[in-house]
Amino acid sequence: MHANLDRQAAELLESLSPAGGMAECAMEGIRFLRGVDLADFPARGPVMIIGRLHATEAAYAPLRCLVLPSALSVVPPGCAVVSAIQIDIDLKVAAELLVLAGADLPVPAAHHCDQLPVCLGAEQCETLLRLLAALRIPVDAKVLGPGLVRELLYRVLVGPQGGAVHVALAQHRHVCRIGKALRKIHAHYDMPVNVPMLAGEAGMSITAFHSHFKALTMTTPMQYLKSTRLRHAKLMMARDGVSAAYASRMVGYESCSQFSREFKRFFGRSPGREALALKAMLTPVRQQPSPIILESGTV
Template sequence: MADIRELAELIERFSKEDGAHATSIPHLFLHRLSQPSTPLYSVYEPAFCIIAQGRKQVMVGEQVYLYDASKYLVVSVDVPIVSHIMEASPSAPFLGLRLDLDPAVIGALMMEGDLKAAATAQPGPSLGVSDLSDELIDASVRLLKLLASPQDIPILAPLAMREILYRLLRGEQRARLSEIAFAESKLQQVNRAIGWIKRNFRAPFRMDELTATAGMSASALHQHFKTVTGMSPLQYQKQLRLHEARTLILSQSVDAATAGHAVGYESPSQFSREYRRLFGAPPLRDVERLRDALNAASP
């Protein structure tokens, strides 16, 4: 049986530099960081995540999750998060993997294995942390070993990924996995609302269109949306706007007013105020801080 140290060695072998690394195995990404991070703002998609070395904090709304090499994380819907690598150093870098989850594959495996969906009347939070089993580590190690033999990936990688999903479906996160798979679950209704907001986040907020897309009343959608994402639909839209504006300012060197207008803000002062509330500094000062941190991390 493989152990977490072997998994860490494999991640380090196939991710020589800091950052997130796509691999030749579809949906599999490796993460490495040689120092603790400042808060990182991003949007998580449905995924299974393991930390093989180091420790991380993830915050969704007001919910805080801590996990390390003894735990795994499951994400059930697209959700804005704030993450913080808490333990990492050049001699013992943070090492992790992420496997993106496909609802169709989960659903097919449940039917094939005659695995009944977990009975839940209401959806739970979009993130869940559980103890990492030896079986999950073993399947993950076998998956990563395939990176050394690309000719075996098309045949053997799907088998290892199926085993990982099977182990998850038999574990504590079964409810989240099964909700991802079924289109008419409350979680999927919230997910349809999330998809509508992501497609239309630059436009004025339309609650009537959102509820029609989700197939829920406004009160039910608000309740379930906040349970899953930790925020209201309007707060979710604001976070998407601000994340996109931050990316525009950082990558395209546009000014704050232009970035705010591009993501749907009509008032520059409102944009600056909400940006500062989320990221802790006005747009230009925040981006300068980010660039300084990136430059300091560069070899």
Template sequence: MAAIEDTTTQRMSALLTQLAPNEGYTLSALDAVRFMRSDRPLGRTPVLYEPSIVIVCQGRKRGFLGSDVYVYDAQHYLVLSVPLPFSTQTEASASEPMLAVAISLDLTQVADLMLQINHLGPQAVPGIPLGIASTPLSGALADATLRLLEIMTCPRDAHILGPAVVREIYYRVLVGEQGGAMRAALAHQGQFGRVAKALRRIHADYAQSLDVAHLAGEAGMSVPAFHAHFKTVTQTSPIQYIKSTRLHQARLLMIRDGLTAASASSRVGYDSPSQFSREFKRFFGRSPMEEVRDMKASFSLSPAKPLSEFTLAH
């Protein structure tokens, strides 16, 4: 694996400093690409990540799922093949913010790439499907990320050239150190694939009434088997997963759209605002009002930075 040059990391950090001028998340010219920034350390914080690749260029994050810890920093990236609620810890400061780029997975493109990879030669060792993995960042993936960030400073370049570089990043991940595990997971075959289908259903319909027995039937499993395989993938039960998905979505509605707790609770499927408040406090450790106040910067969503504001040194 080619080493990452310090100049590459420094350049990525310099670009991200300008692409993500605000804490939280910043949109880009491409729907699949968002930038992340934190100017302060954050203790264990519940989060919900969609299937995505997260490449940290400065600072460090740790993800916690069950008893497993996933480090993603300037030397390691995080990839998720399914949507997962877990918790993260962030190392950052005002003088050295945590800076990262998050790229959502386009499953159609990923499937096409996997067909091409398999067509060009069978893989030596079939991977065991993984829902989440932390993997050393190769020089080739770092170079592609740097090119993506450079392209993102020009909206025209981003729209025309960006999709090809995003596709290259998908490819680098699929053939990387954990590529076999990611391909196995993203192929959505076997028991893992059945659970992945249920997770997609939950994320599409979390505001509706979701019955575990019905989800198990859709997955072609008995309820006990569904519970067992579901916990293997997510480290939690179907009921707890549905609940955490609703609570995460409600938090974002309050932070980003300014909804009240009562409005947000109704929007995500709760009939009782008081029940929502009790479950929210039990899950996040504080009331909706306290959580929104303290996490507003961390989960805010800023528009893409106007081109006129870029002053990049060459």
């Protein structure tokens, strides 16, 4: 079963790879490689490279995974890519996965930046196959791609090369701390939350927390909290049919008028109009039944 999945993934990867060099994927952060020497190829930061990574291997050699924690990582000798997919590692996602897994995720005893490529496990291979299949269809890549990349990162994180992901996080230690604050926001967005509280969750000074948070999310902690509240309120109004006043209270606003002002500033429409637009998108279109053709006429 594993060998069959591996072969299917290899065939899909072969069909998606360019004739030579690098090709950008429609999904940001993913590139396809063919016939390149990784030692001379820019890694662009922490990445996973999965594919046939040795030119001397047989046509159906098992797919291998190599994690490069940073652009300065030394590539093992002999890594001349036949065909491969290169996926940027989102350190915010990696930090969140570590926080969610908690004590259930064993931490490697030693971290090695320059690990050799390792063969994919069955679960890694199955996830890769689904990701490659999604990348063939633009709408699937847009809707399913981010979740599949997240799943694949988790599979790598708990696998033999998880140590290299830990190295990447250690080099960006503040990312893991900010991940704790992000989890706090998403778990308690409806409660009173402030910057000192989030900085304490991250174990950082307020100044350092604010600076690192903005560098990672491109927004301030309170703006991030506000956008999280507004998005949840929008979904509640569209999905559950509640009023703007009720939704504003449920996501932590004390003033409905303030909620309405900030909602319109953020989405460009009033809460009611935006909720109706989203509800229309979420409601499946009902097709008229096809007429039944009988010998005597149409019913």
